[in-house]
């Protein structure tokens with residue numbers, strides 16, 4: 001029997017907990033605040049940002065969306081980030097990715113106060129994750145959401161083999177770090193990897209984040225493996241599909257995420273969770 005990991009349902013459960021935490025803070029006169037900066041008119045980004053705003057508002061988080069024209073300068077963008085850094089009502093700041101060409105995304109992310117870096121993309125927080133430093137700091141939401149999915153399966157991860165296909169800054173690299181921190185033996189594959197199938201067939205946990213439609217097929221998966229599909233691709237008919245051939249892999253996997261309704265909803269739920277984390281952590285610091 002294969003388990004379908006229902007990201008929508010799990011996201012609902014995470015969101016319900018977040019809503020309770022927001023209510024408890026609000027009772028103390030504190031409202032978590034999230035500032036989302038979006039630059040230009042990328043349609044997909046506009047939809048993701050609208051969904052973030054809607055969800056934050058539903059949960060009682062004070063959500064501010066700052067829409068800027070593609071012509072905004074690097075210096076203007078930095079000044080806007082700095083203003084949110086200085087605003088005590090804002091606990092989480094994020095810049096929707098990708099930015100239009102000409103803007104240096106990394107330089108802008110580096111100006112976000114690491115304590116307000118709700119995406120976990122600031123180099124200080126990335127470094128903390130990779131060094132597995134103790135303490136409270138934000139991490140990238142998609143892989144954190146995937147760790148929540150793995151937790152929900154009550155697996156024994158220690159010593160098992162994980163393969164992450166894709167080495168992006170947002171997903172592949174932080175995912176690998178989180179799996180190493182969970183005591184798994186981790187390999188990261190990418191576009192130059194030779195004999196990909198040989199590697200993926202060793203995985204007890206296989207995370208695929210490449211943007212290549214149906215890259216992973218039935219024979220690339222070890223029987224019983226946990227298969228996490230981060231892909232959001234369009235097939236030849238324009239239908240949303242993943243990096244994994246779900247129908248082919250389904251009854252070979254032990255558990256598998258669907259697309260849509262798998263990792264995507266967990267990314268937004270984790271973002272909300274992390275906004276409230278940052279708010280609570282800032283309060284604890286303030287009370288010390």
Ligand SMILES: Nc1nc2c(c(=O)[nH]1)N[C@@H](CN(C=O)c1ccc(C(=O)N[C@@H](CCC(=O)O)C(=O)O)cc1)CN2
Pocket residue numbers: 048094095096097098119141142170232240259260261262263264265266267268
């Ligand atoms: N600053 C950031 N930029 C981007 C991030 C991010 O975490 N921070 N991630 C992605 C976009 N993204 C959130 O920003 C995101 C993408 C997709 C989904 C989602 O729920 N997908 C649905 C399907 C949606 C559809 O039908 O198109 C699903 O998988 O079920 C959530 C968040 C890049 N940029």
Ligand SMILES: [Mg+2]
Pocket residue numbers: 007229230257258259260261262263264265
């Ligand atoms: Mg999905």
